[in-house]
Amino acid sequence: MSLALDRRLFLGLLGAGAASGLLPAWARAATPFNFQASWINDAEFMGYFLALDKGYYADEGLELTYQSGGPDVIPESTLITARADLTLTTPDTTIKAITEQGAPFRIIGAQYQKNPIGVVSLAKTPINEPRDLIGKTLAVPPVNVISVEAMLAANGIDKAQVNIVPYAYDPTPLIQGEIDASVDFTTNVPYTIELAGEEATSFLLYDYGYTVFNDTVVVTEDTLASRRDDLVKFLRASRKGWNENFADPAALPPAYADTWFKGTGRAVENEVYFNTAQQPLMEAEGGIFSMSEEAIAANIEALNAVGIKATRDHFDTTLLDEI
Structure with missing residues (x-):
């Protein structure tokens, strides 16, 4: 069979496949x-x-x-x-x-x-549950303020009992003791804190009422x-x-x-x-x-x-x- 015939046969098979919707993945756009x-x-x-x-x-x-x-x-x-x-x-x-x-x-x-968002603190001064936040300073990204307030309300805590300050996704203030806890991804930030020589602990907002x-x-x-x-x-x-x-x-x-x-x-x-x-x-x-x-x-x-x-x-x- 000539190369020209081979090519015509190949193109003919493609045409038949296209008509039947059975073209292989590599032949479809x-x-x-x-x-x-x-x-x-x-x-x-x-x-x-x-x-x-x-x-x-x-x-x-x-x-x-x-x-x-x-x-x-x-x-x-x-x-x-x-x-x-x-x-x-x-x-x-x-x-x-x-x-x-x-x-x-x-x-x-x-x-x-x-949701992996949670409250992160240092193990030497742990915040283990929402009630531990009363009287403490908690750094919260602006986008998560509503979530935190919902979690506090679900646990009978007035938001006025917690000093909520802005957080810019940097655990340095926590490591240096300028705040008591922060709200961040619990899947990531504890490791960053460990690299700085401190042990971290955390809990999820999800586990305390903010079930999203x-x-x-x-x-x-x-x-x-x-x-x-x-x-x-x-x-x-x-x-x-x-x-x-x-x-x-x-x-x-x-x-x-x-x-x-x-x-x-x-x-x-x-x-x-x-x-x-x-x-x-x-x-x-x-x-x-x-x-x-x-x-x-x-x-x-x-x-x-x-x-x-x-x-x-x-x-x-x-x-x-x-x-």
């Missing part, structure tokens, strides 16, 4: 898909890094563009301006945007079943309607990445020291600590990203307690049934 992360590149996003590097999104027919976040990135705004198809954010900010500003958002999954998800997966209603299949593909590939990552949470971060984690200024050991600590906060009976009816109800109750009018309609679990 990938669909662009933009993902906005909620923070800088750290272990919080390990599953997505792995899925990208292993080609799991490509296997699903997606050409994923990963967009790093940071202090100057407002994830929801990237959806409104169409710079992202999907982002990670928090239920309180998302639902406030829906109910107070008419934002067309829906929550389709939750990375963290239990974190890194909720958010899309616009238009994207949910028009790109449903692509969203299912994203969730499926991402779950595969997370499951593989958690098979050994200490193994993969060192492999990313000179790629995904390059330039963050943090030791890779910190990312190993982070990745290990977040596993029990993410895994659930229904799988990564799942949102059980009980968990959604707990979110709604906690948000309503601080005046955020959450309802079941803000959460769409139907895509999770397809992955």
Whole structure:
């Protein structure tokens, strides 16, 4: 058979495959898909890094563009301006945007079943529970003030009994004894404190009444309607990445020291600590990203307690049934 005939046969097979929808993945054009992360590149996003590097999104027919976040990135705004198809954010900010500003958002999954935000203190002067905060100075990022006040109220503590001061995600004031505790990611900051020669202790706001998800997966209603299949593909590939990552949470971060984690200024050991600590906060009976009816109800109750009018309609679990 001549080369020309071979080529015609090959093209003919492609045409037949296209007509039947059975083209192999390598022969189909990938669909662009933009993902906005909620923070800088750290272990919080390990599953997505792995899925990208292993080609799991490509296997699903997606050409994923990963967009790093940071202090100057407002994830929801990237959806409104169409710079992202999907982002990670928090239920309180998302639902406030829906109910107070008419934002067309829906929550389709939750990375963290239990919010990793908590109260961090030094082991030598521990704050072990909310009542230990009475009369103490607690540094809180502005975005978390509502959450902290809700946790205090849930435990019968008047917010006036706690000296709440601003916090800029720097544990130095805690280490130096200028404050008694801070509110930060319990999956990360204790390790930073240990590097400074102090032992840290912490508790989650989640365990004391503020029962909300974190890194909720958010899309616009238009994207949910028009790109449903692509969203299912994203969730499926991402779950595969997370499951593989958690098979050994200490193994993969060192492999990313000179790629995904390059330039963050943090030791890779910190990312190993982070990745290990977040596993029990993410895994659930229904799988990564799942949102059980009980968990959604707990979110709604906690948000309503601080005046955020959450309802079941803000959460769409139907895509999770397809992955």
